Amino acid sequence: MTVAGVLLAAGGSRRLGAPKQLLKTNGVTLVERAARQLLDAGCCPVIVVLGANAAEVRDAVSMLTLECVENAHWERGMGTSIALAMTALNAVRFAEVRAALIATCDMPAVTVEHLVALKTASNSCDATSSAVSGTTSGVRRVASSYVGPDGATVRGIPAVLPRADWSALAALDGDEGARAQLRQPDTLTVSLRHGSFDLDTPADVAAWHASEAVSP
Template sequence: MAPTPPETPSVAPRPEGRVAGLLLAAGGGRRLGGRPKALLDLGGRPLVEHAARALRDGGCTPVHIVLGAAAATVRERAALSAYRVSENPDWAQGMGSSLRVGLAALNASEADAVVVSLVDQPGIGAAAVARLLAAYAAGADLAAASYAGRRGHPVLFGAGRWADIAATAEGDRGARAYLRDHAGELTLVECSDVAEPYDIDTPEDLPRLAPGAGPTDGRGGTVRGHGE
């Protein structure tokens, strides 16, 4: 028998708000031999383009990207003019530092919430992002995609939570501590039918970037990049 998914908190619909996207793309790919994840190839284009497009096509505006390792090269090789880009000089300290940089950049925006995604999860596309935006429209201000009932990415944070999240974001934990401490307020949004939450962490994962792989479009196909 399949496990019963956890109950999601009841929420009230909210007026339409502006939900930004935040892509954390600063990692240096230590377990990939020092190959920055943003520059990994997917369909002939840098992986950062595909991840940013998933946020945009899922309904996020504006989309912010945090770069770190090889930031100058990423800017040179990737088509990022449609997005707002920040650099994290402390990227080697872990994901938490990039999350803090991204949330600080968002403080100057008019966004009411943000969807945060990771550059090394190409199996998560616009369909999963759109589901989180629908959860926000339904009243959730703390939500996460789930896969067979298990919390994953992307995640959504209402603007009122950003300061507390930034204060607890350390090392490679990102917002993990905040999500754990506020589990009772978290809305889980099932996405296993439209996305796959695998990471590209080691050389053994690289075949997942082969032709035909990539973010799902929610209709059984994959999202194609420029020139595909």
């Protein structure tokens, strides 16, 4: 099954005060790390959505075999970036792509192994589950699941969205994201420990660096 990778890297990092895409871990920027994870998980093509600091972020992934698209409306929210990526994937040359794995670069808990697990779950259904989900391609929608700050279980990205969802995703605007699709009862989940932790503020970055320092 051909699964595209979509890396959302357009945000302005207002609460952080610096481009989170260009933060480094072990000498590697977060945007490069996240793009490499999608490539290493077997996603093809990988599309990086740029916005704020587009030139610098593009340069940070210039050594990788991927495509960049620039979102002129990134300030309106994540939905515009997802819509742009889905429009790009609907091009004829990507007709063999059956699903898109959407990720961001500010979730330190994400690993290549987790992305592979999402892809595997999306393709591990039989005829019965395909009938239940209403898909004809046999590709299931799969979200990452983790405990949110309020203690409730969250379904979120990284997530695999089958082509059947793309029309709705291409119409997104604002900061809505793919929540409506991921809340559907037929959505499968793969647990992501510490998935609710992302790098939004200087305190988050400090906690991340501290955790790296004590990791074996």
